[in-house]
Amino acid sequence: MLADTVTMKELFRRNMRQYTMIAALVVIWIFFAVMTDGTFISPRNLSNLFLQTVTVAIVACGMVLIIVTGNIDLSVGSVAGFCGAVGAVLQVKYGWDTPSTILAVLITGLIIGAWHGFWVAWKKVPAFIVTLASMLAFRGAILGVTGGATISPMRDSFKEIGTGYIPDLFTARGGFNDTSAFLAAVGIILFVWFEIRQRKKRAETGFQQHPLWMDAGRIAVISLAIAGAFSIMIFNEGIPYAVLVLLAVVLLFRFIGDRTVFGRRLYAIGGNADAAMLSGISIRKNIMALYMLFGSLVALAGIVMTARLNAATTSAGMNMELDAIAAAVIGGTSLMGGEGKITGAVIGALIMSSLDNGMSLMNIDITWQYIIKGLILLTAVWADVAMRQRKG
DSSP states (O other), X not given: OOGGGOOHHHHHHHTHHHHHHHHHHHHHHHHHHHHTTTSTTSHHHHHHHHHHHHHHHHXXXXXXXXXXXXXXXXXXXXXXXXXXXXXXXXXXXXXXXXXXXXXXXXXXXXXXXXXXXXXXXXXXXXXXXXXXXXXHHHHHHHHHHHTTSOBOOOOHHHHHHHHOBOOOSSOOOTTOOHXXXXXXXXXXXXXXXXXXXXXXXXXXXXXXXXXXXXXXXXXXXXXXXXXXXXXHHHTTTOOBHHHHHHHHHHHHHHHHHHHSHHHHHHHHHHHOHHHHHHTTOOHHHHHHHHHHHHHHHHHHHHHHHHHHHTSBOTTTTTTHHHHHHHHHHHTTOOTTSSOOOHHHHHHHHHXXXXXXXXXXXXXXXXXXXXXXXXXXXXXXXXXXXXXXXHHO
């Protein structure tokens, strides 16, 4: 089929989940903007919203690959809270510096991930049971490490990870951050260059692609969306360091999922484990490696969470696993395995955080907040099942 035969109808059908998700986010923002008399879309609140999204979005990026393989991890909230508590104890009680603390926490997460991978990949215990056990065990471990008390304050250099902003280079005045503006411009230029390069590659290899006007329109819309998102932070206090951490995680996991043999093997395992095994893929080794990688990622989320709170608390990370799973599913990851997008999970995390933020601004009772989020998760899973049945 020739590249220029792709129609708008085909494009919409292929990307219907993504378009629906973006439309839902826009509707949610408009609704809360109206209901809060514009407070929701103020630069300060949206900048805080992005910060609130970071921790869940980091975990959701890894959760996509976990679910893609047909597994699950229910322990992320407890593990993130435990890793954050380990970091706080090392800094507050033992006086460790920030780099050493970060390294120790990441290694802790790696070991926990290896523990999960051992039971899931080698002992064939269902991931649901393994991580449910860890959810309970590490919630207790948090109490053991902290002694049931809040551990604080962290070193300023550690706290900056969760609360700091990129400093100005030249302007040194409030209301505009020139460093953030420069990084945003560089990001947009790199995105446009990458998309043009990908189009040229598809043309050279004869792969099917969209008409030029269609790709140009998509690139323009996405570029404007990137510029708008960064402008919110540029005209507030700048880009938070935590957001940069999230961007790095998104780029890394997109590269792993789309560009590496390891990532393609994970999708193959989730699509058809028997076929993957017959083709020579070691399911045990790949699942083990995935859980170790995910353990380090959850530890990173624990670092950001602890830095943002400037403390380790016994309730840290509570219900994070539900938000991460919901973000992944809302973002297009199928609970049946074999299908999922990293960027979709980030948008899903933004939707979940927007609901939390907006309902809090409206002073909606916490009872209804949980009910609404639960119904949204149920609806997302139902939509995934319905779409798969339609394809079948």
